[in-house]
Amino acid sequence: MSTSMATGSAQLDATAAPPRLSIAGDWTLAHYHALERAVAAIGTPLAADVAIDTNQLGALDTAGASLLAGLLGNERLSKLASTDPHLPTAQRALLQTVGTAMAGYQEPRRARRGNALTDLLARIGAAMENIYHQQVRLLGFIGLTLQTFAQTALRPRRWRVTSLVAHMEETGLDAVPIVALLTFMVGAVVAFLGSTVLADFGATIYTVDLVAFSFLREFGVLLTAILMAGRTASAFTAQIGSMKANEEIDAIRALGLDPMELLVLPRVLAMLAALPMLTFLAMIAGLVGGGLVCALVLDISPVMFINLVKSDIGVRNFLVGLAKAPVFAFLIAVIGCLEGFKVTGSAESVGEHTTSSVVQSIFVVILLDALAALFYMEMGW
Known part of the structure; x- marks a missing residue:
């Protein structure tokens, strides 16, 4: 050699x-x-x-x-x-x-080049499959949340009162300014647009009914739920996601504690308590905004505004709008917590799931509100 x-x-x-x-x-x-x-x-x-x-x-x-x-x-x-x-x-x-x-080597097959139509259909199919799996996980998480609530409801020693009060302050009290300001301005805008359109028919007096109906039945709860979806659901996801990324949830399990009882249940209960109160505040703020425009533009005094609301708008409209608040609150809180548990361990994952929780929460709120409106219309409520 x-x-x-x-x-x-x-x-x-x-x-x-x-x-x-x-x-x-x-x-x-x-x-x-x-x-x-x-x-x-x-x-x-x-x-x-x-x-x-x-x-x-x-x-x-x-x-x-x-x-x-x-x-x-x-x-x-x-x-x-x-x-x-x-x-x-x-x-x-x-x-x-x-x-x-x-x-043992085999020449790899070249991937077939699909056309635009097949690629579009493939992406639609993948998106639908992803939505299906998300809904299955959401239903499972809802069941787990209800199970945890049933297990702790009759055991006062396991109630997390301090955590519940802290989350109520964060989700409810801290959100009062933005909810009141937004609904006040929307009420003013609705009243201004209504007065402008109804003036052509000589029916500007019905601007009061327009503002009252819209805020008591729809705008009050819907705007509040959308604000809470963007503000609170994202906060829940970021908080739990950061704990998941730092392995704090694994430490909680290692200590023999239940993350559902410790992290999820106080947030869900706080949202259930805060959103109806914020919805009531949003209704009042919207009526005040509409009443202010009516007083300045239509010369409808506040006393006349209140009397028209009392005579034309029944209590049923208020109850119909307020009844949707607990449902929206529960779903917003559950979606925010679920997306937090999906975080894999990086800051990028926290951001992705925070965005996903906001989008899902707003979509669910608007979808359920539309279905509820159809249901109430068929029932004649």
């Missing part, structure tokens, strides 16, 4: 009997391009009666062994590695390993 750093070569002597292939020099990565040209010049496959001479073979690595596999074929390479007495043990093992690996 030669120990020189000469470039490897492969020469086929077709005049000999039998034909002889002489392999010499270093078959290494440094000489790969020259070796590749030499192998291409000989052509493959070799005849079965060609003898292989490796007496002058120098250094050998996996790059050179792969070229020999392409030149000789996997079976002949493995046979050469097991029968040639001139090859050192290390080179035999290398040729045997490369031959076995090349024998």
Whole structure:
């Protein structure tokens, strides 16, 4: 065996009997391009009666062994590695390993290029499947939340009163300014638009009914729920998600505590208590905003405004709007907590699931509000 750093070569002597292939020099990565040209010049496959001479073979690595596999074929390479007495043990093992690996190699199939329609349908299908799995997980989490509430309701020692009060302050009291301000301005806008449109029909007095109906039945609870979905659901997801990323939830379980009882239940109960109160505040603020516009633009005094509301708007409208608040509150809190538990452990995951909780909460609130409106209309309420 030669120990020189000469470039490897492969020469086929077709005049000999039998034909002889002489392999010499270093078959290494440094000489790969020259070796590749030499192998291409000989052509493959070799005849079965060609003898292989490796007496002058120098250094050998996996790059050179792969070229020999392409030149000789996997079976002949493995046979050469097991029968040639001139090859050192290390080179035999290398040729045997490369031959076995090349024998099991399959050319990967090229991915079929789909057209725009099939790609669109595939993305729609994947999105629908993802929505289905999300709803299944949401239903399971709702059941787990209700089970935890049933287990702790009759055990006062397990109530997390301090946590409940803290979350009520965070979700309810701290949200009062933004809810009151937003609904006040929306009430003013509704009254202004109503007075502008109804003036063409000489019915500006019905602006009072428009504001009262819209806020008592729809706008009060809907605007409040959307604000809480963007403000509180995201906060729940970020808080629980950060704990999940820092492995604090695993530590809670290691201490023998239930994360549902410790983290989820106080947030859900706080939202159930806060959202109806905020909804009532939103209704009042919307009526005040509409009453202010009526007083300034339509010369309808506050006393007249209140008397019209009392005479034209029944208590049923107020109860219909307020009845939706606990349902919205429960779903917003559950979705926010569930997305927090889905966080995998990075800041990016926290951001993604926070966004997802807001989008899901707003979508669910609007969908249920539309279904409730249809139901109330069919029931004549």
